[in-house]
Amino acid sequence: SPSDPTLVERARRAKAALGDRLFVLGHHYQRDEVIQFADVTGDSFKLAREAAARPEAEFIVFCGVHFMAESADILTSDAQKVVLPDLGAGCSMADMAALSQVETAWELLQDLGVADSTIPVTYMNSSADIKGFVGRNNGVVCTSSNAKRALTWAFERGSKVLFLPDQHLGRNTAVLEMGFDLEDCVLYNPHKPGGGLTPEQLRDAKMILWRGHCSVHGRFTLGCVEEVRERVPGVNVLVHPECRHEVVTAADYVGSTEYIIKTIDAAPAGSAWAVGTELNLVRRLANAHPDKQIMFLDRNVCYCSTMNRIDLPHLVWALEELAAGRLVNQITVDADTAHHARVALDQMLALP
Ligand code: 13P
Numbered sequence: 001s002p003s004d005p006t007l008v009e010r011a012r013r014a015k016a017a018l019g020d021r022l023f024v025l026g027h028h029y030q031r032d033e034v035i036q037f038a039d040v041t042g043d044s045f046k047l048a049r050e051a052a053a054r055p056e057a058e059f060i061v062f063c064g065v066h067f068m069a070e071s072a073d074i075l076t077s078d079a080q081k082v083v084l085p086d087l088g089a090g091c092s093m094a095d096m097a098a099l100s101q102v103e104t105a106w107e108l109l110q111d112l113g114v115a116d117s118t119i120p121v122t123y124m125n126s127s128a129d130i131k132g133f134v135g136r137n138n139g140v141v142c143t144s145s146n147a148k149r150a151l152t153w154a155f156e157r158g159s160k161v162l163f164l165p166d167q168h169l170g171r172n173t174a175v176l177e178m179g180f181d182l183e184d185c186v187l188y189n190p191h192k193p194g195g196g197l198t199p200e201q202l203r204d205a206k207m208i209l210w211r212g213h214c215s216v217h218g219r220f221t222l223g224c225v226e227e228v229r230e231r232v233p234g235v236n237v238l239v240h241p242e243c244r245h246e247v248v249t250a251a252d253y254v255g256s257t258e259y260i261i262k263t264i265d266a267a268p269a270g271s272a273w274a275v276g277t278e279l280n281l282v283r284r285l286a287n288a289h290p291d292k293q294i295m296f297l298d299r300n301v302c303y304c305s306t307m308n309r310i311d312l313p314h315l316v317w318a319l320e321e322l323a324a325g326r327l328v329n330q331i332t333v334d335a336d337t338a339h340h341a342r343v344a345l346d347q348m349l350a351l352p
């Protein structure tokens with residue numbers, strides 16, 4: 001079993017054997033059994049910065065998903081090896097934007113004569129290929145904690161943004177934080193010719209939103225918000241911006257996982273919170289704050305299945321292999337892609 005004391009002991013021993021050669025990063029959606037071994041925990045923005053700030057670590061074991069490990073590889077030196085304990089830990093949202101599809105969309109914008117005034121912005125939750133495309137085309141990466149700053153930067157340089165791959169983060173940031181109208185945004189469907197849009201729609205839109213979403217946050221509905229408000233009078237609804245627009249609009253607070261944690265930490269004792277994000281994090285918050293009433297926004301259980309693939313047995317295996325001198329599950333990005341992706345990532349890290 002994952003809470004098996006021998007596994008815990010083995011993880012401790014392998015970590016101790018590796019000492020300073022090892023640095024373990026843990027995303028907030030990871031299981032408790034894994035988080036206990038993280039040297040640092042964070043949202044995807046914080047973890048990208050932490051990876052970049054550890055030049056002495058030979059091995060960065062990334063307890064998170066594939067695109068995060070790729071970003072860590074891009075931001076660290078060639079001598080450093082990034083390891084993902086289970087190679088099956090992908091992200092369904094990142095998989096919704098393939099490079100060939102994005103290139104097709106870009107060619108369409110070129111044919112319409114608007115590519116020069118379009119700045120591509122990609123959410124961190126995308127493959128290294130997509131980040132490379134964005135870097136090649138003078139764009140920027142963003143996360144849920146700096147999406148507004150990234151969009152502000154982009155609109156200082158162009159009149160239009162192609163936002164990849166999360167339609168909800170793009171729409172929520174543009175409409176709720178930057179004062180755009182819903183009509184300023186169009187939804188580009190990569191599975192339809194022309195994205196399912198007319199040339200006029202593409203020419204007129206300020207925000208071209210890629211049709212991608214998070215399968216975890218996409219499950220929260222307006223009905224969940226209404227139901228909890230009825231059931232728990234005075235409840236505060238706190239959600240991640242990957243949630244649908246109507247859910248975010250109906251919520252009281254919205255922000256990245258790091259923001260969600262800070263908000264709960266600062267909440268007064270006795271206050272009630274319905275939190276719309278991944279369940280491992282919500283459970284941990286509830287356990288850490290017994291003086292506050294913290295509940296999951298949905299009645300149904302809602303883990304990120306790919307985040308959950310990193311479990312204690314996989315972590316122990318990876319650490320023991322590394323301690324035995326065998327490099328397993330290394331995540332690498334080819335030099336050319338990494339170079340351009342790094343431009344877009346560095347641009348994000350330099351945002352004012
Ligand atoms: P953040 O870590 O930026 O809050 O993003 C949430 C998420 O879905 C990560 O996969």
Ligand code: SF4
Binds near residue numbers: 125304
């Ligand atoms: Fe991807 Fe959503 Fe899981 Fe994050 S929570 S890794 S965006 S599927």
